[in-house]
Amino acid sequence: MRTAWLSVIGIVLWSAVVLGSTRAQAQIYQGNDTGGIISWSCENEAVAQQIAAEYCARWDKYHRITSVHRQYGDFIAFNCLWSPHVNRYALPAVATRNTCYYERARPIYK
Numbered sequence: 001m002r003t004a005w006l007s008v009i010g011i012v013l014w015s016a017v018v019l020g021s022t023r024a025q026a027q028i029y030q031g032n033d034t035g036g037i038i039s040w041s042c043e044n045e046a047v048a049q050q051i052a053a054e055y056c057a058r059w060d061k062y063h064r065i066t067s068v069h070r071q072y073g074d075f076i077a078f079n080c081l082w083s084p085h086v087n088r089y090a091l092p093a094v095a096t097r098n099t100c101y102y103e104r105a106r107p108i109y110k
Contacts, residue, residue, distance in 0.1 A: 042100035056080035
């Protein structure tokens with residue numbers, strides 16, 4: 001009986017890890033070998049550099065974040081470049097936030 005419970009708990013924990021990790025990943029809505037866009041959220045912006053780098057690495061290219069529109073429904077745009085040193089001033093890199101800031105809820109006084 002004990003081994004049955006342990007196996008059930010193990011399966012539940014394993015499925016929570018697998019399903020939870022797939023939901024937390026940001027999706028690149030459109031993209032090709034020249035660049036793409038990532039939907040904006042504070043969490044996606046914090047990892048946008050890594051997402052763009054992994055995406056551009058498919059074609060052995062370097063990434064450059066070119067625009068960040070900090071509104072839900074907008075996007076983070078990036079380019080994939082053959083070299084980070086060629087044409088570096090055509091579309092300058094845009095800095096992204098690496099943490100999320102949430103305003104503290106104020107207490108309600110009655």
